Amino acid sequence: MKVLVVGGGGREHTLVWKLKQSPRVTEIFCAPGNAGIARQATCVKISAEDIPALLAFAKDKAIDLTLVGPEAPLTAGIVDEFQAAGLKIFGPSRAAAEIEGSKVYAKEIMARYGIPTAGYAVFTSPEEASAYIQKSGVPCVLKADGLAAGKGVIIANDMATAQAAVKSIMVDRDFGEAGARLVVEELLTGEEVSILAFTDGDTVVPMVSSQDHKRAYDHDEGPNTGGMGAYAPAPVCTPEVALRATEEILIPMVRALKAEGRTYRGVIYAGLMVSGQAPKVLEFNVRFGDPEAQPVLSLLESDLVEIMEAVLEGRLDQIDIKWKNQASICVVLASKGYPGAYEKGKVIYGLDETPGDITVFHAGTAEKDGQIVTSGGRVLGVTATGPDIPAAISKAYTAVEQIRFEGMYYRRDIGQKALNRS
Ligand code: AMP
Ligand code: GLY
DSSP states (O other): OEEEEEEOSHHHHHHHHHHHTOTTOOEEEEEEOOTTGGGTSEEOOOOTTOHHHHHHHHHHTTOSEEEEOSHHHHHTTHHHHHHHTTOOEESOOTTTTHHHHOHHHHHHHHHHTTOOBOOEEEESOHHHHHHHHHHHOSSEEEEESSOOTTOOEEEESSHHHHHHHHIIIIISOTTGGGGGSEEEEOOOOSEEEEEEEEESSSOEEEOOOBEEOOEEEGGGEEEEOSOSEEEESOTTSOHHHHHHIIIIIIHHHHHHHHHTTOOOOEEEEEEEEEETTEEEEEEEESSOOTTTHHHHHHTBOSOHHHHHHHHHTTOGGGOOOOBOSSEEEEEEEEETTTTSOOOOOOBOBOGGGSOTTEEEEESSEEEETTEEEEOSSEEEEEEEEESSHHHHHHHHHHHHTTOBOTTEEOOSOTTHHHHHHO
């Protein structure tokens, strides 16, 4: 089977690595890929957002199955276009992907079907938004409606920040058209957890839980990033939390989407805030998380191709998905300055010195004059699996010490919340 993976970050390297283990897969292409992916697949110079070029490539190479990593092509309708051309592709349709593409739509569907989430109000006028916040007060959370690469969310603890956020999102349009509508939300407190699930539109099979580390610096300080590390499973997701997340959130959401004529097939990602044993939705994503995919797929025992086929054929209830009874963590090595401006082209040393049971997933790397250099804010994801979280942490950080590039920084406390609980 010939497979095409769309995207070029750490998540996509993990998908390629996992697909490579499938006896069903004969050839893997990745568009656009990166320097690490190039060691395991054929990279194709097509942007993940260039749907016509991806479609032409898939037809030309007679690709049997396409797997989409990032959200942008999904919300732009890549699945609909491939299916219309008779090609097999894994992921939700454009209509179903709106639960990530529009925060207003996500809040509305949750409200209609009683899915637990923060209270909210929606605005199309900055004056009305300002007046509402003035009255309802702070703290509050302000979110641009559309996709903003994880940056369109501002947590305001004081009125000046809240009012500045209204201006930034709606008037200055710092996130472009994503800011045409604004969601103002109640601030939730507790501990975050990511629960991803496979679904064929009827059956929902949750994966092992995971926890992202969104802030740039240790102890959850500094600006929000795409994610500086993750581990799985997450002890905050007790059996009761897992059960409630499945029964009160994931299953109702998949049923709701079907009822609305937007049947969801693919990976559904619920970003949750857990207080006590009660989970509430912070956001839905329509794909694997990055960096959650790195530890989660490291623990997946089953063949990913078998699961994807069961999803596409609507028989997810007939397969048994197996997980390793272990723990896994991913530590992201980032470029100085990220998530703001950073320099590229720094030579990466020590990549070949990591022990065999550690996987270094590439996120933002390129090859230049025979050397691997940095080409993104998140550069590498050092991922280790062990019998438990402490063992995985110790292995991962030992491997991190072997790698260096100018301006490299990383969090030293990935997994700490899991240790604090045990
Ligand atoms: P989102 O992209 O909606 O997940 O928001 C990014 C991050 O902002 C989340 O991972 C949370 O850390 C935080 N966040 C979003 N919404 C809320 C909320 N209602 N209460 C508290 N924190 C939130
Ligand atoms: N790690 C957060 C995300 O993938 O959206």
